[in-house]
Amino acid sequence: MLRSALLIGGCERSGTTMLADFISKTEDVVVTPESHFFINIYEQYGIGPWDFNTKKDVVAYLSNDFRFSLWGIDIVKLAEQKPVNSLQDIITVCVNEYSVKTVGKECSLWLDHTPHNIRKLSYWENIATGNFELAAIHIVRDGRGVYNSVRKLDWGPNLASTTALWWENNVLLSAMSLSRSSVKTMEIRYEDFLINPEHVLKSVCEKFSICYTKEMIFGGGFKKPSYTLHQHELVGKKASSERSYNWKSELSKDQVDVFERCAGDVLIALGYKLSKYSKRRRYNPIFLSADLFWDAILRKVKWSYNLRRRKRS
Template identity: 35%
Template sequence: MVKVVKKFFKEATMNPVFIGGCGRSGTTLLGAILGSHSDCLTIPEFQFKLNIIQACNHKAHFHTYTNEILKDKRFKIWRISVDAENLQENLAKSAIHTVDFFVKKYAESINSSKSPKLWIDHTPTNMKYAKTLLEVFPQAKFIHIVRDGRAVASSVMPLDWGPNTITKAASWWVEHMAYGLAAESFLGKDKIIRIKYEDLISEPEETVKNLCSYLDIEYQHLMLKATGFKVPFYTSAQHNLIGKRLDVTRLNDWEKKLASEEIEIFEILTGDFLKHLNYSLKSHSIRLTIHRVDRVKFYLQEIYIQQLNKIRNRLRFYKSQIYKLN
């Protein structure tokens, strides 16, 4: 089987689809849904692709970029074998060639028997670098997935990465929403489509059919099972719902998990962003700013939890490397 896969992927030409949006907005879920299609291959988050692009733009520094890529934690999560000589050989050709090399190596590593037309990258920051990605991959298409910022905040704050307080989560969500809206404006309707996480959960068939039409692939009912991507062990805990039935009852869990004060502060700090995206406000606060004492409280809390999370994150990565050896 592996020999057949290698032969096919050596000859295959695939176009990329870049999913992006704020973290915890459903980028991985959407990747798993599209990856369930027979014409699509979903890869792990490809955060080091920008290092590849930089390396090809500054070929005098090949050795530096090669070391950075091979030492990158996100590359190690892919669990593929690439040595420095092999990597430099590909970098000497082009960024597209090198990225294609990594995609095919990943396909070989999972013994994929597909003949895909598209490879799917669900790195949330893809919207931030949409112009660069389009310049390198002119045939690419983009998907901007949007989720209620209060749900994003509720989801991300307990994790060992990202913002830890409601004030930081609010600015983080607005920042990433701005990247996405800017990408929509720059790329235009032929190159990018926006979908809502809530629509993906509450109206999955209609939403996925629209995506398939945009990507020029036929809708396949098995896509709704979202089993087209095996989550790396490193991120398995935070993606424990991937591959399970889409649950519409969880959409408003944030209303129970966030304190009323947190909801009010988030709505104050994000201004009209929620309303612009057709999300209803809950607190209806008459305040335009938050109290200085709250700013100080959340600032100190953010610093404290941030230090604890550095330890949590290192332990999680260490466990993933032990799992890799097993």
């Protein structure tokens, strides 16, 4: 039965799913697909308890939510069998059901790797109150690595400048959220994990009282939904330090320079070194405005493709 939740969050493409995949290779732990819809329900319907009509609306919302469909749970049937009169009820019932379906039993620890978890930590504190114990991990990745990863996908920003602003905003919001939180938290560097996964995993297990196993360093604890296989192709594979700095060989000098001119101060504040050819002049605001306009068009094109792919799934 669900007793505690460990939320893993950070800027998208920072390794939240990868980390959850490794940690979940132990007893009494279940890792679910991302759960954006829980926060959406909180914002739209509150925590509850709900009246009959609100409960009906929440069930209908989940029934039509694409991300929830990746959990493979029939929420209409579940709502008829078990009480779902509040958001806490919904979370407990859905996590327990997914746990039985994938692990074979109800696990006491739930790992959630939705990237926005840290930015929405205050919401989660309100949701968890009196229902389950809450803890959180913030995973930080070099923004240049994030850009090199997200630019290859069918969602997210496309240009060095716009990705730099997006990454910087995510990192700063997460830092502010952590500074105001009262839950047990931990910060991990993506690069440190890839270089020495055993040390990081042991630190995580000690911090959050999780049973460490030797199998953890091989990963493979998360059953990836077919829809996200293309973007999580490295999840389930052994950590490799070579992946830490792929951006150095895959990004052009101009792309790195633009990123550093837009977000160099945050990179430095986080302890990352700037490239030797960085000009360190702020990016021209006229160019940035043009980039934001062009990026918005590219995002619409990507989103149209993404919607078609969802319909085919």
